[in-house]
Amino acid sequence: MDGVHDLGGREGFGPIEVDEFERNFNTDWEARMWGVNGAMAQDRSWTLDWWRHVRELIAPNDYLTRPYFDQWMQIYAALMVDSGIATVKELARGRSDGSRPDLDPPLKAEDVLEATRKTARFDRPVDRAPAFEVGDRVVTRSHGHSGHTRLPRYAMGRPGVIQASHGAHVFPDLKARGKKHAEPLYSVAFQAADLWPEAAGRRDRVFLDLWESYLER
Amino acid sequence: MASYDSDKVAQIHRELASHLPSDPALRVKALESLLVEKGMVDPAAVDALVELYSEEIGPKRGAKVVARAWVDPAFKARLLEDASAAIDDFGYLGHATGHLKAVENTDQVHNLVVCTLCSCYPFALLGMSPAWYKANAYRARAVRDPRGVLAEFGVSLDDEVEIRVWDSTAELRYLVLPERPAGSEGLEEEALAALVTRNTMIGTAVCRVPGDAGAS
Numbered sequence: 447m448d449g450v451h452d453l454g455g456r457e458g459f460g461p462i463e464v465d466e467f468e469r470n471f472n473t474d475w476e477a478r479m480w481g482v483n484g485a486m487a488q489d490r491s492w493t494l495d496w497w498r499h500v501r502e503l504i505a506p507n508d509y510l511t512r513p514y515f516d517q518w519m520q521i522y523a524a525l526m527v528d529s530g531i532a533t534v535k536e537l538a539r540g541r542s543d544g545s546r547p548d549l550d551p552p553l554k555a556e557d558v559l560e561a562t563r564k565t566a567r568f569d570r571p572v573d574r575a576p577a578f579e580v581g582d583r584v585v586t587r588s589h590g591h592s593g594h595t596r597l598p599r600y601a602m603g604r605p606g607v608i609q610a611s612h613g614a615h616v617f618p619d620l621k622a623r624g625k626k627h628a629e630p631l632y633s634v635a636f637q638a639a640d641l642w643p644e645a646a647g648r649r650d651r652v653f654l655d656l657w658e659s660y661l662e663r
Numbered sequence: 664m665a666s667y668d669s670d671k672v673a674q675i676h677r678e679l680a681s682h683l684p685s686d687p688a689l690r691v692k693a694l695e696s697l698l699v700e701k702g703m704v705d706p707a708a709v710d711a712l713v714e715l716y717s718e719e720i721g722p723k724r725g726a727k728v729v730a731r732a733w734v735d736p737a738f739k740a741r742l743l744e745d746a747s748a749a750i751d752d753f754g755y756l757g758h759a760t761g762h763l764k765a766v767e768n769t770d771q772v773h774n775l776v777v778c779t780l781c782s783c784y785p786f787a788l789l790g791m792s793p794a795w796y797k798a799n800a801y802r803a804r805a806v807r808d809p810r811g812v813l814a815e816f817g818v819s820l821d822d823e824v825e826i827r828v829w830d831s832t833a834e835l836r837y838l839v840l841p842e843r844p845a846g847s848e849g850l851e852e853e854a855l856a857a858l859v860t861r862n863t864m865i866g867t868a869v870c871r872v873p874g875d876a877g878a879s
Contacts, residue, residue: 447669451780451781452779452780453779453780453799453802453803454777454779454780454802454803454806454807454830455779455803455806455807456799456803457803457807459799459800459803459804460800461800461815462795462798462800462801462804462812462815462816463794463795463798463800464795464815464816465793465794465795470716470717470721470790470791471713471716471717471791472794473688474688475687475688475691475692477713477716477717478691478692478695478709478713479691479694480712480713480716480791481708481709481710481711481712481713481716482691482694482695482698482704482709484708484709484712484758485704485705485708485709485712486698486703486704487698487702487703487704489664489665491664491665492665493665496665496667498780498781499669499672500672501781503669503672503673503676504676505673505676505677505680508676508680510799512687513687514782514794514797515687515691516687516690516691519687519690519691519694520676520679520680520683520690522694523679523683523690523694524672524675524676524679525665527675527678527679528665528666528668528671528672528675529664529665529666530664531701531703532697532701534675534678534679534682535682536697537679537682537683537693537694537697538679538682538683538684538693539693539697540692540693540694540695540696540697541696541697541700542697542700542701545701546701546702547701547703549703551702552698552702552703552704552705552708553705553708554705554707554708555705555707555708555710555711557708558708558711558712558715559711559715562712562715562720562757562758562787563754563756563757564757564758565747565756565757565758565760565761565787566761566834567761567762568761568762568833568834569762592669593669596780596832596833597832598779598780598830598832600779600806600807601830612762612833612835615833615834616834618833622667623667624665624667631833633835641806641807642807645807649825650809650810650825650826650827650828651825651826651827651828652806652827652828652830653827653828653829653830654830654832655830655831655832655833655835656832656833657833
């Protein structure tokens with residue numbers, strides 16, 4: 447999706463607001479949102495990539511201005527309305543109309559520690575060999591699509607070199623639509639000069655993790 | 664069941680934006696209250712998660728891993744080979760660390776981590792990500808103007824140093840293994856860990872021994 451979330455290389459945002467203080471949460475509501483995210487019952491159809499796509503679909507002005515964890519609130523609200531679990535009216539009032547969704551039960555307090563030790567893996571066995579090897583020269587595809595994808599605009603149609611091969615990983619463009627598919631994933635190295643007009647002569651590189659269907663010879 | 668319909672969700676976002684309370688704190692409170700009434704969340708579990716991430720899970724974990732790599736060459740080799748397995752020694756495996764990759768800074772190479780498309784971060788190892796990491800300016804500029812970004816963090820590198828920017832576009836998550844600073848030769852592992860800040864493990868700072876004039 448060619449949205450405002452695709453920020454890599456966009457100009458005009460000004461200096462970084464460097465905050466030296468290493469606190470975990472700036473406000474109580476951000477802490478609550480983080481906790482709700484980990485503890486709430488979820489619809490099994492909410493894949494990680496659908497979740498990310500729902501964030502990308504937040505209206506551009508809101509996406510660029512609303513705080514990060516406020517956007518998480520907006521994501522869950524939209525997921526719930528989309529899945530028929532809650533109405534906009536219920537979310538606005540913070541009061542239920544009485545309906546209770548048929549979902550797996552939420553996390554219990556005594557199970558929190560164990561739950562935080564769970565690690566999701568995204569590599570999957572596939573019965574075909576990767577098309578590229580480390581050292582191969584590739585070019586990224588120059589067109590995306592209007593759904594979720596992890597090929598940023600700044601790296602479309604650019605030459606790179608396969609730096610590492612990671613086996614097959616869940617393919618986000620399809621997982622965002624609830625479809626199971628895995629394909630080879632590679633770390634691809636790009637010379638800064640191949641990405642940015644002002645970077646001629648710089649030896650810096652940018653590395654992206656890209657799926658096989660984003661790449662051509 | 665999700666619709667997986669982009670147009671439908673964009674419309675839902677617009678409706679929500681015009682009906683939800685205007686203050687984010689009230690919006691989150693409304694969400695949590697509704698989830699409790701629907702039997703979808705146990706507030707005690709939310710409390711427990713907040714406590715864990717306020718007290719226990721944070722950059723001190725990553726710092727211990729880095730200090731171990733500085734004193735134990737065999738561990739460092741394992742960390743660079745399979746960082747997820749290496750942090751499992753410490754019991755740190757968890758949220759967003761299943762495909763962890765450690766990248767090593769040297770006098771020739773400086774690594775910098777970003778997620779331009781959202782704000783992916785190895786939570787179980789480094790805790791909550793800093794505000795600047797999630798901000799538009801960092802996400803936009805880190806891949807294009809890494810030297811300018813580093814200068815704003817007070818880091819200046821020689822022109823000969825190659826900057827490697829890692830844009831976290833898949834489920835791999837990156838840990839920068841910073842250089843062990845000059846002047847730290849006599850320090851024990853625990854004292855070394857105290858030199859490792861969150862930003863040094865993202866690549867926006869370098870480790871220093873306090874008072875050491877030779878650090879750059």
